Amino acid sequence: MKIGIIFGGPSREREISFAGGRTVFDNLDKSLFEAVPVFADSLGNFILLDWHYIYKGTIRDFYPPVDVLPSTEHGLQMYLESLGQLSEEELNDIASRVGQRIHPHQFKNLFDFAFLTLHGPYGEDGSIQGLLEWYGIPYSGSGILPSAIGIDKIAQKALLQQHGFATPDYRILSLQEWHATQDRAALLDNLVDDLGLPLVLKAPHQGSSIGVSIIKEKNLQLFEEAVARSLFSLTIRKSDWNSKSANQQLNFIKTLTDIREGIGLPVQTQDGQLIYAPEELLSLLSATFSQNGPETITLTNVESETQVLIEAFINGREFSCIVVQDQAGHPIALPPTEIRKGGEVFDYRSKYLPGLSRKITPIDLPTEQIQEIRQQCERLYTSLGFNVYARLDGFITEAGDIFLNDPNTTSGMLPSSFFFHQAAEIGLNPSQFLTYIIRTSLSERVKSGKNTAYLTSLLKRLDSAMAKKRAHRHDKLRVGVIMGGYSSERHISVESGRNIYEKLASSTKYEPVPIFLTGNEESHQLYQIPINIMLKDNADDIKEKIEASEAGVPTHPVLAQIKEAASSITSLYAGNSLQKPQRLTYEQLQSLVDAVFIALHGRPGEDGELQTELEKYMIPYNGSGIQSSQVTINKFETNRILRENGVHVAEHMLAFKKDWQEDKDAFFQFIEERFAYPFIAKPADDGCSSAVKKIKTREELEAFSELIFRNSIEIPENPAQVLKLSFKEEVPMKGYFLIENLISREGAKHFLEITGGLLTSYGPNGRTEYEIFEASEALAEGEVLSLEEKFLAGEGQNITPARYARDPEERQRISDHVKQDLRRVAEILRIEGYARIDAFVRVHQDGKVETIIIEVNSLPGMTPATCIFHQTAINGYKPYDFIDRILQFGMERTKKVIS
Structure with missing residues (x-):
């Protein structure tokens, strides 16, 4: 069954949609589905995307392609809308560089079912749902009407009150009223008298807390700034602009034009001038404020809101609850998750970056209150006519009052999102949950009375394929995915391990077994863990759950009840699954798995310690052997050996x-x-x-x-x-x-930081052969590349392949030289399996190329956003193919030792 995954779109949440689309693309069960990536660009065009581009870090890394961007002094990345008015011919040409532009009437020839990971306006508001219904394409999630309700916070308020749900007092401030208000201080006074402090200001048609502010004090300037933020407008003062340095002005423009945190582009000035590109805006502000011009400039996004929703602040604990429906169509609220934030607002970054907030599942409350939250969520789901699944957010106060304030028909689909996090509590891994969404959505579309015979035949076909899959469950290789550890990179290790698990779980060849390693430098322990524990927020949360289980803390009664209620779902999609953590010896590990994938970073894992234990029991593993790992974990020793062999390294x-x-x-x-x-x-x-x-x-x-x-x-x-x-x-x-x-330019005409990946295989003579990938150019926001920039979706900017030169032939000459240098490093250090090598490259005026090695990682990060997947895609490997090759090498190596 062909599944068209529609992702991207025009909204301010397009990067999360893009990352969610990649999650679905990777996690769809390959024995049931064929994924068809359909990228919606920010102007609403649909592109049948070449799969290579799915593994870019952000949309801006590939679209619009670098070669159609205007040359700019500062090289700022931009979205398609910043190219201004484009003709149909230009749009077709841009699309052809990353895939093929397609039109909705062609959808039916390309896929059977549309899986929607679009967010915000156009994606969650009924627009795409209506388009698909017009062309007879079944799609995931709720229909047109509940989607339209789910995106409109003002309409939601009226409906919540109509159905008897508690909701905070609120006021609606229109753009016209705001501009007509002479005495804004009096307006603020009235709002505070009516609603109290703090005040919560929201953009009514946005998701992910975009355009949200909390005003804690009666401060007119803060209030005006908050209203402007919700309207996606900003007034810039001449004195403020001129007080900034050139670098500060550039950073201000970057933030201002960021669709997540700023007002985005294009913008309109108060006199109607349209500004499309970031550097165009920089030039306008610099020119205007350097002359005897106006004291202020007001900029407003062309897709600004016309109303602001102002609410009374709810002083309570925040939660989010996924509601699904069982085989009979009855809603089941999954265990509500408490959101413990680092800041006041659960904003875009808090939602999608690990560590900025904590998810506690179920929320730490008496059982009766948890059940009351679930009952309210189920009632709201039914009242608003939602289908298949929904995410309902809310607060519970100290007095036990429950406020449901943000029903969403689409949830974020990053690997650690609520969507998968809560489904894991009933025993569904991401691949199984996606199958559930597709099958349940098909059942709902059958009820619409449109294309009934066709949709029923699709449903029967899927049921037949699922029955066949269940009959062949035991024919797969079992791979223990070891994640966690105790290094400062243990959270990234969990992200990597989950990604490996999910790629293998959706394959026809492997059955992954999640294994968590914990301990300290003196000793460590292995635990086989259930899927719900694997999908906790981070390594520390996983460790905490394991310790609670070992201490005999019983399963929360609410979880037990939900599992029972959802048994009709799990029996169809999940089968039997592990219920609680089980401690493993290496001897038990040997009998449990056919191979392991070490997803650890730092010690142990990259230092040869784990490899030594695995080799004692002849358990195949990924990556380099004992001796090579013992060297590359030590940056000083690595540099010493490389220097002795004539490789350029830092002093x-x-x-x-x-x-x-x-x-x-x-x-x-x-x-x-x-x-x-x-x-x-x-x-x-x-x-x-x-x-x-x-x-x-x-x-x-x-x-x-x-x-x-x-x-x-x-x-x-x-x-x-x-x-x-x-x-x-x-x-x-x-x-x-x-x-x-500090490695610096030293007179070179071009100087850049790169990270290059490699893969090994055995040649015909049994010797290790190296495949060196095109390196990525790493762009750091700060002074050095952070963990987030290297591994988290939407954070880092990695240009693959690296931009060594503008001329293609010269670029390839330099690239070949760098790749040869990286190969030599791998040979000297006896790297096996795969690795990532970080370096700086200097290209001098005479064409001489210098590669200065920074460090070598024998178990590189394997998170969904890491640039090694961008590199392998150029050589034709999807992430699963790359992981499969790594495992194959490990198993062949063990066979060679045994024979």
Whole structure:
């Protein structure tokens, strides 16, 4: 059955839609479905996308293609709408570079069913649903009317009140009323008198808390800014603009034109001038404010809101609840999840970046209150006529009052989203849940009375395929996916492990077994874990659940009841599944799996320790062998060996805690004699981007040393402030750290940071052969690449292949030179399986190419957004194909040892 996955779209949530579309593309059960990627661009055109582009980090990395973008001084990335008015011929040409432009009347020839991962306006409001109904295409989720209700926060208010649901007091402020108001201070006074403080201001037709503000005090300036934010408008003052440096002005433009946090593009000035591109806006502001022009400029997005919803603040605990329907069409509320935020608003970043908020499932309340939340959610689902599934958000107050305030017909579909997180509590992995959505949606479309015979035949075909799949469940290779660990990259490891699990779970060849590793540097333990624990927020949450199970804490009674209520669903889609964590010895692991995939980062995993244990029991594994892993985990040793073999690396030294403890001043002086500020400081034997800092002053060096050499897990406040550590950023405790000179341009005409992946196989003579991929160009927002930029969807900017030169032949010449350098590094270090090598590249005026190696990762991150998948796509490997090749090499290696 061909499933057209429609993702992207014009909304401000298009990047999350893009990442969600990739999740669905990867997780659809390959024994039942064929995925057809349909990218909707920001102007509403549909493109049958070449699958390679699905694995880009963001939409802007591939669309519009780099070669159609105007050349700009600052090289700012932009969306299609920033190219201005385009002709049909131009749109067709742009689309042809990434796939093929298609029209809705062609959908039926390309796919049988549309899986919608679109968000916000055009995707959740009934627009796409109506289009698909017109052309007779069955689609996922709710129909036209509930979708229209689900996107309109003002219409929701009236309906909630009509059906007897509690809702906070609210007022609606129209754009006309706002512009006509002479005394805005009096308006604020009236709103505070009516609604109290804080006030919550919302853009009524946006999702993901975009355009939301909370006003805690009666402050007119803050109120005006909040109204403008909800209207996607901004007034810029000449004095504010001119007080910024050139770099600050550039960063201001980046934030202003960001569709998630700013007002986006195109914008209109108060005199009607349209501005399409970020640099065009930069030029306009600079030119206008440098002359004797106006004191302010007001910019408004061309798709701005015309109303603001202003609500009374609810002081309560926030939750989100997925409601699904059983085989008979009755709603079942899954266990509500409490959202514990780092900030006041559960905004776009909090929803989609691990660590910025915590998901507690079920919400920590008495059973009766949890059941009351579920009952209210089920009642609302029915009252609004929702179908298949919905995500309902709300608050519960100290007094037990429940406010449901944001019913959504589409949920975010990132691997760790509520959508999958809560489905796992009834035993469905992502692949199984997607199958449930497709089959249940088909059943709902049959009820519409349109195309009944055709839809019924589709449903029968799917049921037959599902029965055949169940009959062959035991014919697969079992792969233990080991994730977690105790390094500062344990959360990224979980993201990687889940991604590997999900790719294998949807395959026809493998059955993955999730295994969590926990412990410390002295000893570690392995646990086979159920799917609901694997999909907890992060490694620490998983560890906490394992410890609770070992302590004999019983399953929450609400979870047991929901599992019972959902048994008709799970029996059809999931079959038998593990109920609680089980501790494993390596001997038990040997009998449980045919191979393992190590998804750990740092120690243990990349240091040879785990490989030693696996080899004792002849369990095949991915990646490099024991000796190579023992070298590459140690950045100092890696650099020493590479330097001895003539490879260009940074000047470096180790700084030891014992020297720091004996005489701090002498310790710092010794470093300063050998290295000029700025230089790089980082752990010598940990993961790739963990605690890597650019040190510019003695104060920063003192702060870094204090953090690395501290004796307790708590991070001291003062050095954290000096180094501007981000929220929840971790710094490992070590006995020494590595110092490297800062690699710089040094007169080169082109200078860039790259990350290059590789894959190994056995040649005809049994020798290891290397396939080196086109490297990615890594663009850091700050001074060094962060973990988030390397691994999280929508955060990093990775251009693949790297832009070594504008001329294609010259670019390829440089690329071939760099790839040869990376191959030599892999050969020297005896890398096996796969790896990622980070480096800087200098291209000099005379054409000479220098590759300066930074570090080698023998178990690179395998999160959905990591650029190694962009690279493998160029060579024709989808992520599953790449993972399959890695596992095949590991199994062949073990066979060679045994024979």
